[in-house]
Amino acid sequence: MISKQKHRFFLSLFFFISGFSFATWASRIPTIKTTFDFNEAELGSILLALPVGSLLGLPISGWLISRFNSRVPLAGGYALNAFSLALIGFAQNVYSLVVAVVLFAFTTRIFNISVNTQALTLQKQFEKKIIGSFHGYWSIGGIAGILLSTLLLSLNVSIHLHFAIVAAIMLLVTVYSYQFLLGGDRSKTGNKLILSKPDPYIFYLGIVVFLCAICEGGMFDWSGIYFQEIIKVEIFTYGYLVFMTFMAASRFLSDFIIGRFGMPKTYIMSAAFIISGISLAIIFPTFWTAMAGFSLVGFGTASIIPMSYALAGASKKYSPGMAISIIATYSITGMLLGPPLIGYLAHAFNLRVSFIIFALCGLLLIPITRLFFNHQKLADQVKD
Template sequence: MISNTKHRFFLSLFFFMSGLSFSTWASRIPTIKTTFGFNEAELGSILLALPIGSLLGLPISGWLVSKYNSRGPLTLGYGLNMLALTLIGFAHNTLSLVLAVVVFAFTTRIFNISVNTQALTLQKRFDKKIMGSFHGYWSMGGIAGILLSTLLLSFNVPIQIHFTAVAIVMLSLSLYAYQYLLKGDRSETGNKLILSKPDPYIFYLGLVVFLCAICEGGMFDWSGIYFQEIIKVEIFTYGYLIFMTFMATSRFLSDFIVARFGMPKTYIMSASCIVSGICLAIIFPYFWTAMVGFSLVGFGTAAVIPMSYALAGASKKYSAGMAISIIATYSITGMLLGPPLIGYLAHAFNLRVSFVIFALCGILLIPITQLFFKHQRLSDQSVKPLS
């Protein structure tokens, strides 16, 4: 009998590995841009492959976790993801690069839906909140990936060796950790998508995740470029590193913050950090002000996705896996629009102007989250029995 504590440890390991693999790719985007000689608009078009691949993987991932236990799709998806990461490193032309990125995003979607389904199932076995810590380990993995990239960049290690080494180590860990994942977590109800008028509960959460995805996806893909071209530092991973460091810190603190202040206030604080951080980095494009600005954005975006997934798991209409799959559609759409939009705006104007998009998304988070909690209160009141 595997204890819940051991389940939690190895599930946290998968979140960590997920963050590391994604940051390994994202931290080398400037390398890819330089190698292929892309301008901002061309890079934006290449980055479209990421959300397109995720969209292709979405219906399959939702079907897999609703038909089977999630640990199989989780481990298989992660293994194939490591293969795709290796192929990105060895891409020799634009077509092979795009195909590799599509497969990378496709497999990322499968194990992301699966790992979050596991997390929501395990959360029900604990009295205290643990969702934020899972996503905190994702950010810790992201930090580890960036630190490794920074180290290897300083030694001029080729991207092919970098990506292959990461893939081999992570694949070995995932195969070992498989045995400690939850079994029998398939829900018997709420596994079918109901085509009808959008459920306001899911719709509002979807909009929140959409806005956050634009910020997160844009920061993942463009923070290195911002420090390379606007801040003009040779080691361009500094911005991405500080962003991920404060995202990790915030996620480990998010369960405490939510318990202390409640989700409505936490959403407002998150939005305020995003807006103030981006404005600081745009208005004062210098190394230390940009570092402080990016840290605020990381702290602000961190809690939004875990809170929204936790709320989605409480849906009365859908199972946890299906609710997350639907919410992920909005997230992928944000990823689809965000990074390419930044690239096109940067090409038309400049990179500093394009980052205003993140501030606008942060501002919009406040009224939409308030609408969600108003709807939640009204729904709760309508189902209370008359005394």
């Protein structure tokens, strides 16, 4: 029998490698922009292929979670994700690039739902909170991916070789680690999407993760461009690296912070960090102020999605897998709509102006989270 600690280790490994692979893609977006000679609007259009692929995966991911134990779509989606990452690296024209990016987003959707369902199921075996640490490992994987990208950029390693190496690592991890994932976690109830008036509990959480994901997605895909074109540094991965580093640190601290201050105050603090950090980077576009600003944004965004996923798992209407699938629809849509939105705004105005959207999203988090907790409070009073 596999111990819960071993389950936790290998599930953490999947979070780590998924962050590693996503950072590999995101850190090389400036390379793709240069290779295909895209302007900001054209790059934004390419990035728009991501939400298309993700939305295509919406009905399929929900069906897979309701039909199988979560480790089946997790492993299958992850193996296909590795294949799609390699395809991006070898794309020779815009059409093959779009197909590869759509497949990348589609498979990311599948394993993202599965790995978070596994995390919520495993959480039930532990008394202390462990959800934040899983997302922390995703961020640590992202840092490792950025560091490798920075090294390979300095060595002038081609993007197709870079992506092929990472894809091979992903496949090896998937094949070996599958046996150590949780089995028998398919929920018998709450697996059907109910088409009716939106459940306020899920709807408010969805808007929260949507706003946060716009910030995350925009920072993932445009921080390198910002440092390349606004800060004007040759190694453009610095901003992405500091953002991911502080995101990881915050996620490992998030369980303690939530226990100390509670979720309502943690949401407010997160919003304040996002607003102040991005304002600093916009108003004072120098290397060190931008580094400080991006670190604050990383610290602010880190706790929001793990907190929201944990709250979604407590839904009275849906099973954890279906609740996460619905919430992740908002999350992934925000994460993948954010980058093209930044691209279009940057083309219409300039990149610094386009980053204001992050501050606006941070500001909106405050009233939306208050609406959610007020609704939760009223629901508890009615129940009592």
